[in-house]
Amino acid sequence: MTSRLENITSLRQEKIQRLREKGLNPYPNKYTRTHTTAEAIEMLNTQEADETAPVEISLAGRITALRRMGKISFADLLDSTGKIQLFFKPENLNSLSEEQFKELDIGDFAGARGKMFRTRSGEATLQVSCIDILCKSIEPLPEKWHGLTDIETRYRQRYLDLISNPGSKEVFIARSKVISGIREFMDSKGFLEVETPVLHSSAGGALAKPFVTHHYSLDRQLYLRIALELPLKRLIVGGFDKVYELGRIFRNEGISTRHNPEFTMLESYEAYADYQDVMQMTEEMVSCVVKKVTGSYKVKFGDSEIDFTPPWPRLDLRQTLEEKSGIDFCKYRDADKLKSKMKQLNLQFDPNSNWAKLLDGLLGIYVEPHLTQPAFLVDYPIEMSPLAKTKPDDDTIVERFEAFAGCMEIANAFSELNDPFEQEKRFIRQARERHGDDEESAGIIDYDFLKALSFGMPPTGGLGLGIDRLVMLLTNQCSIRDVILFPQLKDRG
């Protein structure tokens, strides 16, 4: 017994056969179009305003609807600029076109030549004199009214999602605009865009489980980068004063609505700047990009409206945490003290956590959920920040900020540590705290980076900004998978 799908595809294959028998190629190499659908509609508007005679144009795209009604027919043609209606009248079509129109199906790509006019109901329409099948489709498209809603299929066959859900296309257009907006901003500030290796001999610049790979001819273990940080700072050592990279980074950790194993980061480094300068640049850049992409500083996100108008409040981390939780971390300066306080408050925590992790957990519970509106959390304890420079008047606090919006961390930045001895000490302490967990401590200490620092790196302000989360905020998507074209999914059996 044949399934419906087999039925449809075999019917369409028969159509292909019939076209070939008539000497028509169902998969031609090229089609010359004169206009996009959007341009054609625009042209009709001016044609009507100026009362000029319609001219022949040609369009190309995918047929998304077919309304055959006796002798005349209508179709919708979709290209990347939008949809346009086609109108077919037998007396207008030559015989070759007629043959092809007979075999035309929803889903096919077609080129249509004709003149623009407006139908009785006022829709801009191409009166077709010549139709060419440009690619015969043999599988039926998803249902036209509800679109494709099966989440798994939307991710696994993103092309179907893009064809049948216009909102999905919008998200990725917005994503592209965010990236070009950031590039424009950074370029205009005199930053140089650079590319650094994805394959690292040691996975540094962040503390995350790396993906491990192997280079055969070098017979060496390599890691996919977990941050852009260390190579970029080497470039600051090398005398580039302002550099940035928009790059993919890889973390071998859990997958969730906010985490994908590969994601895109902007990292920038500016010599002679500190974290205050970076903070100012961050709010300027983000608000500028938001305005450029959405047309406004205010965006809707879930149930709330986020206002990116600068300046954003600077919230002292210690003070904010104390306000929200009643805990002054300076009074619980080691892991045991903090654990007993958390026990007292009936908070759950991993008993193996170090002090920094516990504090990070407290921020997640008490502070982050309140940061719907853009804000900077500033001045982190040194234990949480091994690559940041301490404040001039307090060697337990570093000059670091994280930017939040929509209750998500979107940026992390600091005055970069440039003292090679201090950096080495911090690396060692970090590696020691991680001992016992081989996967994570593997390749933490980047001696080559320490070597670079020992030649001298000027005072530098660095920034890391999560592009995917920013796009989530601007497109009102609550899952990172909806802003990544091909998100990582489990294997299918």
Add this chain to the structure above:
RNA sequence: GGGCCGUUAGCUCAGUUGGGAGAGCACCUGACUUUUAAUCAGGGUGUCACAGGUUCGAGACCUGUACGGCCUACCA
């Protein structure tokens, strides 16, 4: 890793108390010269995720498995 939910036609979904596998779109046939979710008439194209079990009888109840979603945990 834990909890909850889901898997029925190409797509979107319904299926009541355990008794004939259904609807809309898509598709096929026919009618129709300004439709636009075209309409009208006819046509059902299926491994009810998989494997067991209970039962005279299972899409439905039970057990297990696979896949997926959400939450949670993990996560610089």
